[in-house]
Amino acid sequence: MTERAPMAERIMAAADRLFYQKGIRAVGVDTVAAEAGISKRSLYDTFPSKDALVAAYLRQRIQPLPPSDLPPAAQVLALFDQLHVRFAHGDFRGCPFVNAVTELAEDCETARAIALDYKEDRRRHIASLLVRAGVRDPEVLASQIALLFEGAIASMLVRQDAEVALQARDAAAVLIRAAET
Amino acid sequence: MTERAPMAERIMAAADRLFYQKGIRAVGVDTVAAEAGISKRSLYDTFPSKDALVAAYLRQRIQPLPPSDLPPAAQVLALFDQLHVRFAHGDFRGCPFVNAVTELAEDCETARAIALDYKEDRRRHIASLLVRAGVRDPEVLASQIALLFEGAIASMLVRQDAEVALQARDAAAVLIRAAET
DNA sequence: TGCGTGTCACACAGATCGGTGTGCCGCATC
DNA sequence: GATGCGGCACACCGATCTGTGTGACACGCA
Structure with a gap:
């Protein structure tokens, strides 16, 4: 009764908010515990x-x-439009995986492995969509569109301007169009 | 005689190496001083x-x-080829400006201002080249190519694979070609 | 009623953080 | 030789870091 949510979930909710918003190295375990109320x-x-x-x-x-x-x-x-919306929401702080690799630097083996999994999943997802779209070289094109996605995230982080998501989308559209037929 | 290089330069050389390679938050001032030999x-x-x-x-x-x-x-x-070379050099750790904004998170006002200056300079440089190349919409295209550049940097950081620089270059070539005439 | 369990608050360890105060030493200049 | 000064070593400050040890309290269950 005292625990509305299981311990691990409460901790993870606090850790997610704090690590993402303030940075992993900038947040101590005391802060996470306090935020989680444990x-x-x-x-x-x-x-x-x-x-x-x-x-x-x-x-x-x-x-x-x-x-x-x-x-x-x-x-x-639509992935870029979703990015645009996510940024407009106000609490956007970049890609948590890239941020973790950046922050952890020389101690990021685990983080990098997880980040690689995620990025590769997303790249494959884009590639499968492009295959269905019938474009040439869907694998390479998927990588390039993923680069635009990554670049939009990094640019939004420093420029604080959601418009880059739309510029990235337009560029992706040009790339797709150039690979059609 | 005891000082081959002036104090400030020795400190900056040490700070540059340590902050870039290990991260700003991960390196204390003691470490910088020790590395600088002061x-x-x-x-x-x-x-x-x-x-x-x-x-x-x-x-x-x-x-x-x-x-x-x-x-x-x-x-x-050629900017992308230079990026490719820089990565192959082995000590690549991403963009120091983006990294600083990521690491400093909520205390990154100064870092963000410097990062913005740098990114805007580079975008303008690309735009002026594109104007001379006579493409349509050189300003927007410059932003999009800058996104590819940013994305290549972020992807190299997590994937540790220099090939993304060449994929980004190819994508940039397609975008430029689509904007010609 | 008594026991076990889960969670608490709290204090602590040892290290490191950014930053400062102090006193000494080598050296150049007068 | 005296003086001043730049740089050094070193100790210290309070705060924070990750991680642990302890003892008490509240609860479910027999």
Whole structure:
């Protein structure tokens, strides 16, 4: 009764908000425990170390993309519109996976592995859509569109301007069009 | 005689290496002083705070691009080849400005301002080349190519694969070609 | 009623953080 | 030789870091 949500979930909710918003290195475990409304002791009973907590935070950030009934090429472009919306929401702080690799620097083996999984999943998703769209070289084109996506995220982070998402989408549209027939 | 290089330069050389390679938050002032071969006291006599040291580190990272006699469109594409070379060099750790904004998170006002200056300079440089190349919408195209550049950097950081630079270059070539005539 | 469990608050360890104060030493200049 | 000064070593400050140990309290269950 005292626990509305299970311990691990409450911790993860706090860790997600704090790590993403303020940065992994900038947030101590005390802060996470306080935000979760639990004691540091309970946190360490649930996660053996901060590294494990960070890994769980990143793994939790991997979410499957919702299915769509748009035509495949439009689905690819819609990814950029979703990015545009996400940024306008105000709490955008870049890609948590890239951020983790950046922050952890020389201690980012685990983070990099998780980031690679995520990026590769997304690239494959784009590639499968492009195959259905019948374009030439769908694998390479998927990588290039993923680059535009990544670039839009990084640029939004420093420029604080959502418009780059639309510029990226337009560029992606040009690339797709150039690969048609 | 004891000082082969002036104090500030020795500090900056150490700070540049450490901040870029290991991250700003991950490196303390003691480490910088030790790497520079000076005392922490002397460091604080030269830079009033770590924030000032970080700002100097970032400002020093802004370097003018060398002139080139290639045709303008080729110069734009050459930027990606240079990125490819830089990555192959082995000590690539992403864009120091984006990294600083990522690491400093909520305390990144100064870093973001410097990053914006740098990114805008580079975008303008690309735009002026595109104007000379006579393409349509050179300003927008410059932004889109800058996005590819940013995306290549972020992707190299997590994938550790220099090939993305060439994929980005190819995509840029397609965008430029689509904007010709 | 008594026991076990889960969680709490709290204090602590040892390290590191950014930043400062102090006193000494080598050296150049007068 | 005296003086001043730049740089050094070193100790220290309070705060924070990750991680642990402890003892108490509240609860479910027998």
